[in-house]
Each structure stands twice: as structure tokens, then as C-alpha cells.
Amino acid sequence: MMCSHAKESMAAGWQREITADEESALRQHLETCPECSAEMAALGGLWDRLADLPAPEPSHALHARWQSTIESLAPSLKPVSRISPLRNWPANLFANFWPASPVWQAAIALGCLLIGLLIGTNLPRRNREIAQLHEEIASTREMVALSLLQQQSATERLRGVDYTGHLQTMEPQVVSALTDAVAHDPSVNVRLAAIDALSKASGKPGVLQSLTQSLPGEDSPMVQAALVDYLVEAHDRKALGALRQLAAQPDLNPAVLERTHFALQQLSR
Amino acid sequence: MDIASHDTDHDRMAAVARGDLSGMNEIYRNRHRPLFRFFYRLTNRQATAEDLVHEVFLRMIRYRHTYQAQVGQAQETDRDPPHAFEAWMYRIARNAMADHSRKHRNEIAPGEGELESIASARPTPFETAAKRQDLSLLHRALRELPEDRRELLILARFQGLSYERIGQILGCQAGTVKGRVFRAMKELGSIYSDLCREKAS
Numbered sequence: 001m002m003c004s005h006a007k008e009s010m011a012a013g014w015q016r017e018i019t020a021d022e023e024s025a026l027r028q029h030l031e032t033c034p035e036c037s038a039e040m041a042a043l044g045g046l047w048d049r050l051a052d053l054p055a056p057e058p059s060h061a062l063h064a065r066w067q068s069t070i071e072s073l074a075p076s077l078k079p080v081s082r083i084s085p086l087r088n089w090p091a092n093l094f095a096n097f098w099p100a101s102p103v104w105q106a107a108i109a110l111g112c113l114l115i116g117l118l119i120g121t122n123l124p125r126r127n128r129e130i131a132q133l134h135e136e137i138a139s140t141r142e143m144v145a146l147s148l149l150q151q152q153s154a155t156e157r158l159r160g161v162d163y164t165g166h167l168q169t170m171e172p173q174v175v176s177a178l179t180d181a182v183a184h185d186p187s188v189n190v191r192l193a194a195i196d197a198l199s200k201a202s203g204k205p206g207v208l209q210s211l212t213q214s215l216p217g218e219d220s221p222m223v224q225a226a227l228v229d230y231l232v233e234a235h236d237r238k239a240l241g242a243l244r245q246l247a248a249q250p251d252l253n254p255a256v257l258e259r260t261h262f263a264l265q266q267l268s269r
Numbered sequence: 270m271d272i273a274s275h276d277t278d279h280d281r282m283a284a285v286a287r288g289d290l291s292g293m294n295e296i297y298r299n300r301h302r303p304l305f306r307f308f309y310r311l312t313n314r315q316a317t318a319e320d321l322v323h324e325v326f327l328r329m330i331r332y333r334h335t336y337q338a339q340v341g342q343a344q345e346t347d348r349d350p351p352h353a354f355e356a357w358m359y360r361i362a363r364n365a366m367a368d369h370s371r372k373h374r375n376e377i378a379p380g381e382g383e384l385e386s387i388a389s390a391r392p393t394p395f396e397t398a399a400k401r402q403d404l405s406l407l408h409r410a411l412r413e414l415p416e417d418r419r420e421l422l423i424l425a426r427f428q429g430l431s432y433e434r435i436g437q438i439l440g441c442q443a444g445t446v447k448g449r450v451f452r453a454m455k456e457l458g459s460i461y462s463d464l465c466r467e468k469a470s
Contacts, residue, residue, distance in 0.1 A: 046458050253333070
């Protein structure tokens with residue numbers, strides 16, 4: 001056995017990846033080579049002592065941050081299969097009650113409709129009050145979302161972005177706050193969540209233009225990729241210039257470059 | 270981490286890549302701690318290591334569509350798809366680390382105090398002061414090792430990865446990894462001896 005091969009065998013031995021034949025050959029070599037033998041003794045001992053170094057632990061803040069991110073990025077992440085049958089009893093009850101026959105299903109639906117009409121025609125005043133209440137709730141939600149988006153804490157701003165998802169309609173000031181977050185928020189997570197939240201507002205005036213303007217100044221590869229995806233999905237041909245500018249950046253992340261080329265192909269069609 | 274959990278994380282990530290994101294929390298639970306230790310031992314900073322762990326999981330979600338393609342490539346060469354997840358995850362982790370290093374290349378390296386505090390954390394009744402001092406020197410030697418060699422030793426010694434798996438992550442043969450690990454250990458031994466001499470004098 002040559003010394004160079006013996007060194008590889010030593011490394012294999014430290015990791016317990018050495019075969020019996022290799023081990024026997026190494027032993028024979030060590031008996032005749034004092035240099036390798038000394039290295040084996042010194043470095044083998046050091047390898048063992050490395051295991052005594054304490055293992056650092058992440059803080060609870062990391063877990064909280066992950067939970068917050070996962071909830072804001074993908075509300076659908078909550079696994080349906082983990083809901084216990086006990087917690088899911090209202091749905092089970094309804095499933096057991098609901099008849100299999102389409103005739104009965106139609107009859108129940110018609111009955112519900114008639115009851116609804118009867119209540120609706122007899123309570124017009126109350127309906128107006130309910131509509132007013134709905135408006136007030138929507139307005140309050142909008143205020144809460146806008147207020148959260150102004151907070152110093154990134155977690156609070158993420159909550160603000162998440163809150164905009166509960167709004168039935170996206171008012172111009174909310175859209176403006178979200179596009180502003182994409183352009184200027186220091187947190188990558190908030191910028192990503194804001195892009196996702198704007199997915200239902202791509203038709204609103206100024207959204208595509210604002211996101212296109214954010215693209216050249218963006219330095220996070222993840223946010224760059226998200227913006228590129230957004231512009232492709234919106235099929236915004238006006239973004240071609242900004243995409244070309246992005247693709248020409250010398251230190252662009254390879255994955256983002258690949259997506260940008262794909263976007264240029266899609267939008268040039 | 271045993272083979273069974275590799276299997277399930279591979280399956281979960283394959284499902285995530287197909288659009289079913291429900292397994293992402295379980296992957297996080299299984300993998301955030303080893304990833305944190307990987308980054309901590311590279312950066313010696315708690316907050317930075319946590320930022321990087323978070324970044325890796327975000328990238329997993331963002332680039333989930335690339336998982337199947339990369340597993341397919343791994344299957345062609347490796348025939349061991351369950352481990353493909355681990356190699357894919359560490360490739361993402363290395364990219365995140367490289368991006369971080371590029372952005373913060375002018376920052377001053379972390380002080381010794383943080384490392385010392387780790388080396389002396391939670392001493393067991395069997396640990397003597399001399400042993401703690403020895404560990405502290407070993408920790409310092411590891412920190413002074415150039416980043417590529419340190420990363421290699423972290424993957425091999427602390428992350429529990431085989432040489433074949435490390436080869437997949439680094440894009441080289443297992444034999445090459447063994448040679449590099451030996452050289453990295455020799456360099457670590459040399460730094461450690463110098464520190465011991467310095468301490469003794």
C-alpha cells in the first residue's frame with residue numbers, strides 16, 4: 001500500500017467506512033511506515049475529540065419565525081389529515097345527515113332557499129344593518145392591515161400582509177401599501193408575502209408597473225424569482241425591458257437567471 | 270438521523286414538489302436542528318445561523334419544482350433516491366451560505382467569546398477544567414481552519430454524512446472526499462498544536 005492510499009484508508013477508518021481487506025492492508029502499512037503510523041495516532045485521536053465539542057441548539061425564536069412565515073406564505077399548509085375526528089365532528093355530523101339521493105338533496109336546497117327568501121323579505125331593515133356592519137368590519141380590517149404594515153417588527157408586518165388576504169376587495173390604499181412593501185420593506189419574508197398577496201390584484205392599475213420597477217433594485221434571489229414568476233403569470237409584456245436588465249446582471253443567481261430566460265421566452269411569444 | 274426519516278422526508282418533499290405542501294412542517298421539524306448546527310459551526314453566530322436555516326426552508330418552498338428534476342438526476346447516478354433529499358437540502362444550504370458570505374465578506378469574524386461560551390456550556394460533572402480548555406482550543410482551531418476545509422469536516426464529522434453523500438453534495442468522488450478530509454484533519458492538527466504551544470508558553 002502506498003502512503004497516499006493509506007491516508008484515504010485512515011479517513012475511511014475514522015468514518016467507519018473501511019472494508020476488512022482495506023483495514024488489514026492499512027495495518028500492514030502502518031507497521032512498516034512510522035510517518036503514517038504517527039499521523040494515524042495523532043489525527044485519529046483528534047477526530048475522536050471533535051465529537052466532544054458541544055452541539056449548539058437553535059432558539060425558540062427560530063421556531064416562532066418559521067411558524068409565522070409558514071402561516072403567512074401558505075395558509076393551505078395546515079395538514080387536513082392531522083385534524084382529529086373529534087375536532088372534525090361538525091363536518092362528520094353534516095356528512096352523515098346529508099342524504100345520498102339527488103332528489104332529497106334538491107328538495108333540501110329548495111327548502112333552504114325558500115326559508116332564506118322568507119326571512120330576507122320580512123327583515124329588510126335588519127339586512128341593511130347587517131350590510132352596514134359588514135362595511136364597517138371591512139373598513140376596520142383594512143385599517144388594521146394598513147396599521148400592521150407600518151410596524152417596526154417584521155413579524156407584525158407579515159401579519160399585516162396576511163391580514164390583507166382576509167379583505168373581500170382590495171382598496172387602492174391597500175394595494176399601494178403592498179406594492180410599497182415589495183419595493184422598500186427590508187425583510188425578504190415580508191416582500192415575498194406581499195408579492196403573494198398581490199396575486200389577486202394583478203389587474204389593478206399600477207400594480208404591474210410598480211412590481212416591474214422593483215425588479216432591478218431587488219437583491220434577494222428569492223424575491224427576484226417571485227417577481228419574475230408574477231410578471232410571467234400576469235403576462236406583462238411591458239416587463240420585458242426590466243427582465244432583460246435583470247438577466248444582464250453579472251452576479252445574478254443561476255436559478256434566477258434560468259427563470260428570467262424562461263420568462264423572456266414566454267413574454268416574447 | 271435514520272434511514273426511515275430520510276425516506277419520509279424524500280416522500281414529503283416529492284409531494285411538496287407536486288403541490289401538496291402539507292409535509293413542509295414535518296420536514297422542518299426533522300431537519301432544522303442539523304441545519305442550524307451546520308450553519309452555526311460555519312459562522313459561529315447564533316442569529317446568522319438561524320437566519321440561514323430560515324432562508325434554506327424558504328428556498329425549499331420557492332424552488333420546490335426543481336426537486337423532482339434533481340432527484341431524477343440523482344437516481345440515474347446513485348440509485349438511492351431517499352438520500353437525494355439530503356444532498357439537495359445541503360446543496361441549497363451551501364448556496365445560501367455562499368450568498369451570505371458574498372454579502373458579508375467585509376464583516377469582522379465573530380469574537381472568541383461566543384465560541385468560548387459554547388465550549389464551556391453545560392459542563393457535565395465528568396468534565397474537568399483541563400478538558401474544557403482542550404475543547405476550547407479545538408474549537409478555536411476549527412474556527413481558524415479555512416472555510417472550505419471547515420465545511421468538509423463539519424459535513425463528515427458532525428452532520429453524520431457518508432463520504433459518498435458528501436461527494437454528491439460537493440460534486441466529486443468519495444475517494445476525493447477521503448483525501449480532502451485527511452488533509453483537512455492534518456491542517457486542523459497543525460493549527461491545534463500551534464495553539465497548544467502558544468497556550469503553554
